[in-house]
Amino acid sequence: GENVEQHPSTLSVQEGDSAVIKCTYSDSASNYFPWYKQELGKRPQLIIDIRSNVGEKKDQRIAVTLNKTAKHFSLHITETQPEDSAVYFCAASMISGGYNKLIFGAGTRLAVHP
């Protein structure tokens, strides 16, 4: 069935360390993989996305990698800062009825300690 698994569910790091969040998906036809950040009490907002024609994408301190063969993708945050503390969601597009729909992972609560 349609499924996106995300690990870990919680992650605690010291400021300046790196954080890695991993997701796996079930539909081999998935071709779009966004990551959203949700701060406490706020809406999810896109921070980076990757499409299946590339294996890696970087934007300043965040990067995403995609392994289509293994059907997994990861978010990497380097030099973490307290303002990176939030819940992060991965998602994968799944084809349904000729349309793509986004299926989200369960989320990772990241805490960055000063």
Added chain:
Amino acid sequence: DAGVIQSPRHEVTEMGQEVTLRCKPISGHDYLFWYRQTMMRGLELLIYFNNNVPIDDSGMPEDRFSAKMPNASFSTLKIQPSEPRDSAVYFCASSFGGQNTEAFFGQGTRLTVV
């Protein structure tokens, strides 16, 4: 553009009452999505529309839930009758071009059914 606008921000209602959540997508966007967020189930896609037409409502949990999009600038999600287990944050999101592009989320409606 003010972004995706949802109302109300908070709703507290008694079990058995009808609840109507409202959403105004970003002007020009042709896709509109309704999501439900809970601690237990994360972000679930309930239903989405393309050009005001419902495309996939397989995520709607029960017949008590219904959604409409009478025009390109307005959508409603209705729960009748409401139950305590419907308590959640309901997000509306819109995008241009479908699920392989960035979905912009509204601020959400926090629903509490007592």
